[in-house]
Amino acid sequence: MNCVEFRRQLAIDPQMTSADFVQHRAECPRCAEAHARALAFEGDLARALNVAAPAQLAEAILLAQTTAERRRRVNLRRASMFAVAAALVLGIGVVGMRAEAKPLSVQAVEHLESEQEVLALTAPIAAAEVAATFAKRGVVLKQVPDGISFVAPCPVGASKHRSVHLVMPTTDGPLTVIYVADQKVSAAADFERDGLRGRSLPLGNGTLILLAKSPAEFDRVEALWRAAISG
Amino acid sequence: MSPVSSKQRQFDALVRGYSGDLFRYAYWLCGEEALAQDLVQESFLRAWRSLDSLRETAAAKAWLITILRREHARLYERKTPQFVDVDEVEVADMREALTPEGSGEDALIRAAMLKLDVKYREPLLMQVLGGFSCEEIARELNISSAAVMTQLFRARQKLKAMLGGEPIEAQVYELR
Ligand SMILES: [Zn+2]
Numbered sequence: 079m080n081c082v083e084f085r086r087q088l089a090i091d092p093q094m095t096s097a098d099f100v101q102h103r104a105e106c107p108r109c110a111e112a113h114a115r116a117l118a119f120e121g122d123l124a125r126a127l128n129v130a131a132p133a134q135l136a137e138a139i140l141l142a143q144t145t146a147e148r149r150r151r152v153n154l155r156r157a158s159m160f161a162v163a164a165a166l167v168l169g170i171g172v173v174g175m176r177a178e179a180k181p182l183s184v185q186a187v188e189h190l191e192s193e194q195e196v197l198a199l200t201a202p203i204a205a206a207e208v209a210a211t212f213a214k215r216g217v218v219l220k221q222v223p224d225g226i227s228f229v230a231p232c233p234v235g236a237s238k239h240r241s242v243h244l245v246m247p248t249t250d251g252p253l254t255v256i257y258v259a260d261q262k263v264s265a266a267a268d269f270e271r272d273g274l275r276g277r278s279l280p281l282g283n284g285t286l287i288l289l290a291k292s293p294a295e296f297d298r299v300e301a302l303w304r305a306a307i308s309g
Numbered sequence: 310m311s312p313v314s315s316k317q318r319q320f321d322a323l324v325r326g327y328s329g330d331l332f333r334y335a336y337w338l339c340g341e342e343a344l345a346q347d348l349v350q351e352s353f354l355r356a357w358r359s360l361d362s363l364r365e366t367a368a369a370k371a372w373l374i375t376i377l378r379r380e381h382a383r384l385y386e387r388k389t390p391q392f393v394d395v396d397e398v399e400v401a402d403m404r405e406a407l408t409p410e411g412s413g414e415d416a417l418i419r420a421a422m423l424k425l426d427v428k429y430r431e432p433l434l435m436q437v438l439g440g441f442s443c444e445e446i447a448r449e450l451n452i453s454s455a456a457v458m459t460q461l462f463r464a465r466q467k468l469k470a471m472l473g474g475e476p477i478e479a480q481v482y483e484l485r
């Protein structure tokens with residue numbers, strides 16, 4: 079290997095360990111020097127590329143997967159029940175009927191059951207991450223409320239992953255906030271379901287849903303999100 | 310142990326083991342944190358659905374990167390901003406573009422990396438972040454090994470030029 083060939087290899091792969099590469103480096107001080115500089119640059123490059131991943135990335139992925147898996151099983155079960163019922167009525171075999179859309183409040187409560195793990199999170203997360211998750215769904219927050227311990231894209235609502243799921247720990251226990259960005263209820267309503275208290279209200283172009291064991295903090299949290307979304 | 314739970318455990322291990330690496334790959338591919346996060350999540354959901362096709366755990370990272378690249382092509386390719394050709398970029402522009410928390414040499418390299426045309430950036434990512442050989446990169450990108458070598462060579466040459474490193478000895482470096 080000559081100097082030209084060595085320098086070419088150096089720019090293609092500085093970690094190269096082939097025998098003729100190593101031999102030229104041992105024999106040619108100038109190329110050995112270039113090799114040392116190249117390795118230093120590779121170290122700098124590797125360090126610069128090593129950006130930190132979002133803190134809850136693995137958890138968010140696993141949640142999305144287990145939720146999708148549960149939904150798939152529920153849908154299969156529901157589809158087969160419908161098929162049986164329809165077959166009984168019509169006297170024929172029917173496959174793959176679609177369940178009609180449930181009200182958002184019902185969807186939210188059912189969804190929460192499958193994502194209970196996140197209620198235990200208490201460490202605050204970065205405002206930038208919250209803002210980015212909303213921005214990705216076309217919602218620009220005027221400000222980010224304090225005290226959010228979890229944020230993730232969420233399947234609640236008609237179109238998949240147009241919602242944002244958050245947890246805000248309060249003195250009264252964890253409060254779940256779900257913002258459905260592209261579906262707007264006509265009026266605000268409080269509800270109770272499966273031992274959970276809830277509130278849904280139109281906000282911006284979407285619907286804000288609050289869920290907790292007690293409604294004590296609903297007014298305070300609603301005000302925070304009104305300021306964040308409508309300003 | 311039921312087959313479902315062993316599949317779930319394998320998936321958990323993949324997510325915990327590789328989501329960070331995959332995020333970094335996605336980030337340098339699309340240059341945007343929120344997009345990268347979504348891309349990684351979509352890729353893992355896809356990986357879950359085809360987990361049976363992963364034969365050896367040793368190949369998991371390459372397999373996941375392949376899924377991520379396809380997912381990126383499918384979802385975002387049309388939205389990817391056009392990257393400025395490196396030759397037109399002054400280092401002074403890059404210094405101005407830096408955010409306050411991103412000062413220093415790392416930040417300069419990061420800015421240069423994002424300005425590198427994706428044609429040069431991707432083989433470099435595969436080599437530096439993915440640990441792929443030239444032959445593996447060639448197979449993944451469906452181009453010849455010689456073309457991969459040329460792109461890796463140019464990628465480093467352009468990065469160094471943007472970073473104002475040592476002058477390039479043109480006659481030594483010239484590739485034909
Ligand atoms: Zn030499």
Ligand SMILES: [Zn+2]
Binds near residue numbers: 193231233234243
């Ligand atoms: Zn959710």
